[in-house]
Amino acid sequence: xxxxxxxxxxxxxxxxxxxxxxxxxxxxxxxxxxxxxxxxxxxxxxxxxxxxxxxxxxxxxxxxxxxxxxxxxxxxxxxxxxxxxxxxxxxxxxxxxxxxxxxxxxxxxxxxxxxxxxxxxxxxxxxxxxxxxxxxxxxxxxxxxxxxxxxxxxxxxxxxxxxxxxxxxxxxxxxxxxxxxxxxxxxxxxxxxxxxxxxxxxxxxxxxxxxxxxxxxxxxxxxxxxxxxxxxxxxxxxxxxxxxxxxxxxxxxxxxxxxxxxxxxxxxxxxxxxxxxxxxxxxxxxxxxxxxxxxxxxxxxxxxxxxxxxxxxxxxxxxxxxxxxxxxxxxxxx
Amino acid sequence: xxxxxxxxxxxxxxxxxxxxxxxxxxxxxxxxxxxxxxxxxxxxxxxxxxxxxxxxxxxxxxxxxxxxxxxxxxxxxxxxxxxxxxxxxxxxxxxxxxxxxxxxxxxxxxxxxx
Numbered sequence: 001x002x003x004x005x006x007x008x009x010x011x012x013x014x015x016x017x018x019x020x021x022x023x024x025x026x027x028x029x030x031x032x033x034x035x036x037x038x039x040x041x042x043x044x045x046x047x048x049x050x051x052x053x054x055x056x057x058x059x060x061x062x063x064x065x066x067x068x069x070x071x072x073x074x075x076x077x078x079x080x081x082x083x084x085x086x087x088x089x090x091x092x093x094x095x096x097x098x099x100x101x102x103x104x105x106x107x108x109x110x111x112x113x114x115x116x117x118x119x120x121x122x123x124x125x126x127x128x129x130x131x132x133x134x135x136x137x138x139x140x141x142x143x144x145x146x147x148x149x150x151x152x153x154x155x156x157x158x159x160x161x162x163x164x165x166x167x168x169x170x171x172x173x174x175x176x177x178x179x180x181x182x183x184x185x186x187x188x189x190x191x192x193x194x195x196x197x198x199x200x201x202x203x204x205x206x207x208x209x210x211x212x213x214x215x216x217x218x219x220x221x222x223x224x225x226x227x228x229x230x231x232x233x234x235x236x237x238x239x240x241x242x243x244x245x246x247x248x249x250x251x252x253x254x255x256x257x258x259x260x261x262x263x264x265x266x267x268x269x270x271x272x273x274x275x276x277x278x279x280x281x282x283x284x285x286x287x288x289x290x291x292x293x294x295x296x297x298x299x300x301x302x303x304x305x306x307x308x309x310x311x312x313x314x315x316x317x318x319x320x321x322x323x324x325x326x327x328x329x330x331x332x333x334x
Numbered sequence: 335x336x337x338x339x340x341x342x343x344x345x346x347x348x349x350x351x352x353x354x355x356x357x358x359x360x361x362x363x364x365x366x367x368x369x370x371x372x373x374x375x376x377x378x379x380x381x382x383x384x385x386x387x388x389x390x391x392x393x394x395x396x397x398x399x400x401x402x403x404x405x406x407x408x409x410x411x412x413x414x415x416x417x418x419x420x421x422x423x424x425x426x427x428x429x430x431x432x433x434x435x436x437x438x439x440x441x442x443x444x445x446x447x448x
Contacts, residue, residue, distance in 0.1 A: 193414065196393025200422070203397055213399070220397040221373050228369075228390075282386045287370030294374065 026152050032115055033108035035148025036129045036138035042067040043076060045095035049084040052076055052094050065128045065136045066098050072105070072128055072136050074098035105130045108137055112148065115140055168210035171246050171324035180245040181209075187230040188237045192281065195231040198240050199224035209244065212321045219249055222295040222313055225288040226253040229311075232278055233258070238309075246322045251296075251313040260303035267293075267301075335359065335444050337402060337425065340381070344439050346404060346427035349411060350419045358425070360401050363445045365437050369394050376400060377448055383436050387411040387428075389418055396422040406433045 042065050043052060056062065056078060063077035080097040084090055105128045106115045115127055119142055129138035171179050183205060185198035203220035207213065223240060230238040230253065238255030260266050267289050274284025293299050296313040303309040317323060338355035341348060348355075360381035366372050367384050369391070376382055378399040384391065387409040395403055402425035405411060411419070411426060419426045429436060 193389055196390050196397075200393055200396055217378065217397065217399065224393065224397050225370065225373065281388055281390070282367045282369045282384070283390075285368035285370040287368070287374060291370055291374045 022153065022156065023149060026149055027113040027116060028111050030112045030148055030152060031108065032106050032110050032112060032129055032140055033138065035112065035144045036108070036140040037144060038138045040065060040128075040136065040139035042136060043094055044068060045073060045093060045098070047094050048090070049081060049092055049094055049097060050090045053081055053085075053090065056081065063126045063139075065139065066094060066100075067136060071134050072103070072130055074100035075103065075124075075126070075128065077125060103128075105133060106140060107131055112145055116145060119145075164208050164210070167208045168324055170209065178245070180243050181205075183242045183244070185227075185240040186237065187227055187234075187240060189231060189234050191231055191237075195228055196224055198227050202240075202242050206244070206249075206323065209324045211323045212317075215249070215315065215317060215321050215323075218295040219251070219315060222292045222315075223251055223253075225292050226251070226311055226313075228283060229253075229288055230255055232274055232283055244323055246324055247317050249315045249317070249323070251315075252310070253313075254308065254310040256308040257306065259305040259307050259309055260301075261305050263301055263303060337381075340440065340443065340445075341427065343443060344404075344429060344431070344436060346429050348425070349416055349428055350424070350426045353425060355425075358401050360445060362448045363437065363440050364447065365433055373398070381440070381445065383433050383440070385409050385433060387415065389415040391415070392418045392422055392424050392426075395419075395424045401425065402427060404429060404436055406431060406436055 041055060041059055041061065043055065045066055045068050052064070055064065063075060065072055066074035066076055074095070076094045076098040080094070080099070084092060084097050089096070104118055104122060104124060106118065108129050108131060118124065118127060125141065127140045128136045129140055130136050170181070183202060185201070187198060188194070199220050202223050203216050206216040206219055223242065227240060230240070234255040235257040236255070238253060241252040243250040243252075265271055268286070269290050270286040272279075272284040272286035278284050289301070292313060297316045298314040300312040301309070336356050337358040337360065340346070340360070341355060361379040362377050363381050363383065364372060364376040365383040366375065367386050369386070372382060372384070372394055376398050379401050381402050381404065382395060382400050383404045383406060385405065385407045387405050388411075391403055392415060405426065405428045408428070408430040410428065416426060
């Protein structure tokens with residue numbers, strides 16, 4: 001096992017949290033043939049237990065398929081070897097001690113999860129891999145599965161690191177007088193199931209672009225409140241447009257109705273026009289706009305009753321916080 | 335005080351994928367059922383106690399990088415909420431106890447509000 005991989009993903013906490021479900025996916029994606037040991041060492045029914053012992057010792061294995069003229073007939077394992085040692089019967093052919101009934105095999109094209117089920121439900125230590133039940137093309141142990149899953153996870157993490165690396169250097173790689181990245185999201189009214197997704201996506205994009213985690217959170221909170229306002233209050237939903245530049249993040253949220261009757265009143269802490277049903281879900285605390293103003297450096301709210309609302313927000317980034325210029329994670333504390 | 339101890343002491347049910355809970359230490363605690371209050375009051379990597387159980391609590395927790403949510407009063411998150419929590423890496427716990435009881439126990443165990 002390559003233990004260096006565990007250190008590699010210590011830094012990637014949110015990714016790490018995804019690993020468990022990813023492992024399950026991998027168990028379905030990876031095929032037995034990708035992780036098995038191909039062309040394994042085999043013995044014949046006539047091979048003596050002495051020779052089996054020598055083979056296990058020299059090859060450092062704990063079991064082998066028994067093959068008779070190309071046909072798979074049994075499994076000889078270290079447990080069988082111990083039984084022959086106890087009986088002092090090392091001269092005997094391995095056919096006397098091998099397991100030859102209820103043999104379980106897997107096919108090379110099956111997903112790993114099938115092999116995992118066998119390992120969980122039976123006491124076998126290894127599974128011969130065969131297409132036709134006769135010709136052994138490989139052998140699979142629990143160790144092979146662990147190694148296979150770990151190296152697939154490591155590949156995943158490297159791919160994610162590569163994506164982050166590329167994203168972080170996006171702005172320096174592209175030459176222009178002013179480069180920006182624009183993200184747009186259409187928000188549906190009363191869609192509480194997907195409400196909050198746009199802000200999650202924006203926050204993730206910023207993290208990937210190498211933004212300071214504090215900046216990513218502030219942006220996320222501001223956009224979340226605006227996004228939920230679109231979900232809760234608008235007639236036909238609205239649009240979130242976020243423009244990311246190395247030194248500023250501009251957020252523009254607009255809709256076409258119903259609009260805000262009194263902006264001064266809307267800005268009061270605790271004021272909300274949300275219905276009882278929506279309040280029961282925990283929305284409509286009358287804190288949304290206050291939260292936004294706390295998170296952004298500039299905020300501009302315009303609305304015409306009957307026409308719509310437009311909320312513009314900006315977060316300015318100093319050199320240390322700049323997005324996409326190889327910013328390094330420097331956050332300390334909890 | 336880590337999540338494994340909290341789960342044991344408060345007898346919480348874990349509804350999301352199991353983790354190495356002993357390695358997760360909440361920085362502090364926060365309790366509210368109003369999402370905007372949570373947005374402004376909860377500290378990142380904190381533990382949030384609420385009786386809301388709908389999918390949007392996951393969005394809030396993910397944006398704030400909270401380490402977990404304790405859903406009180408026997409409220410049960412639906413399958414979509416649990417799936418979203420797993421996707422975002424947010425730990426979800428449930429308990430039949432009230433928010434008041436949970437917060438009291440957490441305080442006794444040494445968890446503070448910041």
